[in-house]
Amino acid sequence: MKNLSIIFIFASFLASCSGPERSPSPVFMPDMYYSDAYEPYAKSTAGYPNDKKESEVYALNNHGMSSLIPVEGTVPKNEIETLPYELPNSNEGYLASMNLESPLNPSNAKSNIARGEKLYNQACAACHGVVGDGQGPIVQSGAYLGVPNYKDRQITVGSVYHVIMHGRNAMGSYASHFTDGDRWRVAEYVMELKNK
Template sequence: MKKATKYIVVLAVLVSFMSCQENSRPNYQYMPNMYESIGYEAYQESDAFANGVEAQLPAEGSIPRGDFMPFEIENTNEGYAFAKANLTSPLDSTQIDYDKAGPLYGIYCGICHGNKGDGKGKLVQREKILGVPSYADIGRAITEGSIYHTLYYGKNTMGSYANQLNEEERWQVVAYVQKLKADLEK
């Protein structure tokens, strides 16, 4: 009998809720701004900011994006030739850190080019890729500019490392490649 009473009470509550609904007027809206949002104009004056529409100062403790300068030389054969002939490293000999450049080279370049620059990296040894020349091959005239251009844009089957290495790191790797090339030519 108690179960039947519970079912009757629940049914009565449900019927009373349904009978209170009027289709002629809208139901209650508990969060009306979600149903009828206010449209704001992008550059309208607002009292949300102290100066109205003017630009605001960055939030305290925010990290600036840095002085990013886009690479001005195009990703074309002409751009590669221009970089090869004219682009030189902005780092002087005191700024080159082979202890920093060596691991970067090992991570990004050594897998294909080999840790010594001899073109015998792990992927070449396992025959996953073929035709990676040594830095010291006769007729392989690589310069700082051509190495940097290749790191930035990629060349042939080699992809770009512009997203993985920042500008200073790319120049460090360029210096390391030049060192490997000099070591191989001895």
């Protein structure tokens, strides 16, 4: 009996290793295994295409379009500020950035600083601290050390932008966290913290 079960297991193994002519095994939920790809503004075929009642899926009620309403607070692509930054990720680039000024409109300084503060508190304060003293919760927990106090550093708005863009020393780049303009707003807010 024991030999018979070993032979059965071995035969099952060989049968499962058949060549490419073997048909694929059945799929339990094909609608989840083979997902439909949607093109924006293309007619949707998902869900209940022949059903006349309202669907809970927004795409089916949006005149059959597959694109959805953007999430509240997102920035439309055509409204993103594009401010080119040409300095290289090098020590020379960092030194050259010390002479840069913010390209943002000075008449919007108050709103720029307010937005910079909000973004700083979301992305930077965990390490750099709410007041820029390098004593954020991550540093206080002992998980990471050596975050500088802004008041102890010779920094400019340009050098802060450069560090956000490319990173420096142990800090990595945060360029992907902010738009071009928002990087300058955070840099301006950092200078506000330094000068307090």
